[in-house]
Amino acid sequence: MAVKGDRAPGRVAYVNARLLDPATGLDGPGGVLTDGEMIKAVGPSVTADAALDGVTVIDCGGQCLAPGLIDMRVYLGEPGEEHKETLASAARAAAKGGITSMVCLPNTDPVIDDMSVVEFVARRARLQGLSKVYPYGAVTKGVKGEEIAELGLLAESGAVAFTDGFRAIKDAQVMRRAMMYARTFDLLICQHPEEPSLADGGVMNSGEQATRLGLSGIPRQAEVMMIERDIRLVELTGARLHINHISTIEAVEAIRSAKARGLPITCDAAPPHFALNEVAIGDYRTFAKLSPPLRLESDRRAIVDAIKDGTVDCIASDHTPEDEESKRLPFAAAAFGGVGLETLLAVTLELYHNGHLTLLQALKFLTSAPADLLKLRAGRLAQGRPADLIVFDPDRGWKVSADKLLSKSKNSPFDGRLVQGLVTRTVIDGRTVHVAE
């Protein structure tokens, strides 16, 4: 259930927990003491017995206590597409999913390419008092890929990084100038890696499956082409580049070798691309129509390997709410994208349950890694850090059910999936905003 947080949290001791802090490698019994909006103490000495008068004690019942999750790629729909998602509905879904910070895409209407829109989004999110929202600024005005947006002023007003979101920056000269300009202020540019002139018109991964279904394909090469071009532009400009939601073997190989050469490149993967393959489309299931498209099983396994060996730096939900009118259509006409806030932790924990990662490693992709990349204060269990916490049971099983999602749109590619890992409490700035039954 969602809990309306009280305004003055005071001091709270979360005791009898398994502490997990990926930033320090801490994995052991103990508790966390919060004072107001900050973490006051972390460790085995924080117990119910040691709590002073006036400290509220919350017994975690031996469950895991970790930093709140940071989801670095979320589309919020507001302003402009409030019928698909609002800051309020996304914030409730995020709280349920254990996400205490979201970084939202600029492809809104109006686009986040102006200081006033950055401030609008930040202020509206603060009014919800739930998950923190950090906006991306657009790289180009109107995300049109033509003129550089006011990156410096946008950063000063609160944009944490820059991307044109769903759109790749197609023109190499524009991308070069944007990267060069961004480097002036040491700003991070994130790119949706897809060569639009090759992907245009495609609706799923190009190959046998698309041919059988009679659907036009998006060649896998469209992804690696854009990544390789951008790697060359990193060489040219020296700018930091982050590549979003990689989906193919070739993309993994290109990024792995660029990193080995010491280039300042990072990337993330989204749960659908390490948990599903194009078979999920089955009989024209539009909830599995994603961008980038679901690929082959060999690609999925390559993404898992890339997560294990550190080629992938972060995991992000790529939450893209689409209403029924956009999804209840013939496959080719349906919108791309899937919701993911409420399934981010559980699907990521499949990597732990399947023996690919330790619990601590899995959490790192959702906490300290994105925090470091975007220079956020959150994502750590340490004194003086924001009291953004989750309590969760990594083993508790549940079934993803579209109609039970809190997101305003229900288009989950994981609908019907049995998963493990349930968030039982979400704390933001010292206030509990979600408790599971």
Place this chain on the structure above:
Amino acid sequence: MNGDTEPFGFPHRHLLGIEGLNPLEITALLDRAESYVEQNRQADKKRDVLGGRTLINLFYEDSTRTRTSFELAGKRLGSDVINMSVATSSVKKGETLIDTAMTLNAMHPDVLVIRHPDSGSAKLLSEKVNCAVINAGDGAHEHPTQALLDALTIRRRIGKIQGLRIAICGDILHSRVARSNIHLLTTMGARVRLIAPRTLIPTGIEHMGVEVFYDMREGLQDCDIVMMLRLQKERMHGNYFPSVREYFHFFGLDYAKLEGAKPDALIMHPGPMNRGVEIDSEVADDFGRSAIHEQVEMGVAVRMAVLEILTANLDNPQPRNL
């Protein structure tokens, strides 16, 4: 130095750029220019040094101050001065630069002053004519008389160039003024810093003996002189910065950004200024610190010296072709 045959210590036929000049040659030009400053402040500004000589101003780009400055310099020294601008010349009818040069050459001018949007055009012209050629700005390459007038301004204000810390700020990429100043100031022993967004810093410029900064406050720290450049929008194909308000916010010179510079730091600008773009009006009009009008005054003196010296060298049997 061949002091006997070159009375001014400047053994060159043309002035195509600052690159390659040595400190003695630069000093020779500045010393001679110095002598004209006082003359230009008298009621009688004329001296018959170039009597009978012909100077042609050949301007392929619009210019007010540089063309006027050369015209005045020529006239004050008694030369005949012809101004040719693109709008009125046969260039409009499709004549190439070399054909125009040959045509003009046939009229036996003594000095050709050329401004052209293409880098290297002054050099090309100099290879085709018998007279002295002065580069008044070629593309993004050089503008040597601007650097000389800046140097004269600095020398008169501070007494020296060597050891000064000088920041050149703004559109370095498209600026011939920046390149000429980098050559001159580093040759004379100043420590030169460049400050601009990365999109306006040309590749490899750090190999020209300068330090590059991307933050105004950091770059202006302890500077003796701040040289602002004009944003050359006419040369910007594509976008190098997002907006004028963002440019001014981060790279426009105002008192706040000037705080870290030396308290008496000199403010310079080659003009014409874009107020509120690269420079705040308050700073530009600061009587005590801004040398902007003095720069214009020095321009005439410097051009008189260059005209006098190059014309004298015309009679020299073996001037170096620089």
